[in-house]
Amino acid sequence: MTDNSLSTHMNDRCVAIPEIGLELRVCTPPSFVGKGLELIETINAPGYGPPLHRHSETEVFYVLQGRYLFEVDGERFEAKMGDTVVANGGVPHRFVNIDSCPSKQLVMIVPGFDAFAFFTQLGLAMKNGRLENDAKLAFSTQWGVDFLGPPLQASSTMTAASEADRCVSPGAR
Template sequence: MKPQLIDEETIADHAIHIPAIGLDLTVCIEPSATQGRATLIETRDAPGFGPPMHRHGNETEVFHVLQGAYLFEVDGERRVVRAGETLTARVGTTHRFVNISDETSRMLVLISPGFDATAFFSELRDVMSDGMPDPATLARLGAKWEIEFVGPPLTGE
C-alpha cells in the first residue's frame, strides 16, 4: 500500500480557524495513532499573532518552525526561532510566542503525551468566537484541559 500524502488544499479544508489569535491549525497525527504518546499539529500563524501565556499540566511541546520566524518566551526567557529551528517548552513551563514575520509563519508542534488537539482547539475557537474572552472564561476552559492561562499574548516588541 502506497503512503498517501496530504496536499495543501486538504490541510486547509481540515483546519481549525481561530481569528482572535490569528491561528489556522491542522491536526496531522491524532494521539490514537501513537497509543497516546504524542500528537502532531501544524500551525499557521498570522503576522503579529500568538497564544496567551500559558502552561500545560501534562504536556511538553516541541515547536519546529517550517516557515517564517517567531519570538518565543519560555519561563521569562525570550528567543527568536526561525525556519529550520526547534524549541521545546517542557511540561509546567510558562510559554507564549508571536509571529514576527511580515507573512504567515508555519510550524509543526509535537505534543507529548498525546493530547486531543481537535477537541481542545475546537473549544478554544468557540470561546474566542467574539475575540479574546475574559480571563474567567479562559480559566474555565483551561481547567478542563489542565492548561493554565497566566497572561496575555506576546507582542513582537
C-alpha cells in the first residue's frame, strides 16, 4: 500500500484504499449482490481500521491473520487468528489492526449489499485519509451508515514483531 491513489481491478473485484490502510477482495459474484449475504476478504495495514459506525447489516468477522482490537456495543476486546466477532445490525462497532504487520479478515455481511461499490465510493470520497463533513453526510445518506466517532487508536496496544513473527505477505501464512 505505497501508492496514494485508489486502484481497482474489475475482473477480480478488488479495491485498495491506501488512505485508510485497506485492501479488499469481494468473494461473492456480482450476480449475487443484494441476494442474502456478501463475503469479503480484507487486509488492514497496522494501526488502521474504520471509525465508530453502525448500519442495519450484521457483520461477522473471522480473523485469518494477525490481531485486532474490536469495540462492539461499547465492549473492547482483542481478536486474533481463528477468532470470530459478530456485530449485529444497528450496533456501534469499530476495530483496529494492533499487529505490527498487515492483518487479514474474512467478513460476512448480512443482508448483503454491493460492497465493491461501497468501498470504491468510500475511497473516492476520502480526502487526506478522512471524509469531510459534506462527503460524510452524502455517503451516510446513500449507504445507510451512521458515523459515530473516530477510529480506535492502536499505539498503546501494538507490539513490535519478533524475529520469528516478522511480516509475511497475507497469502503466505
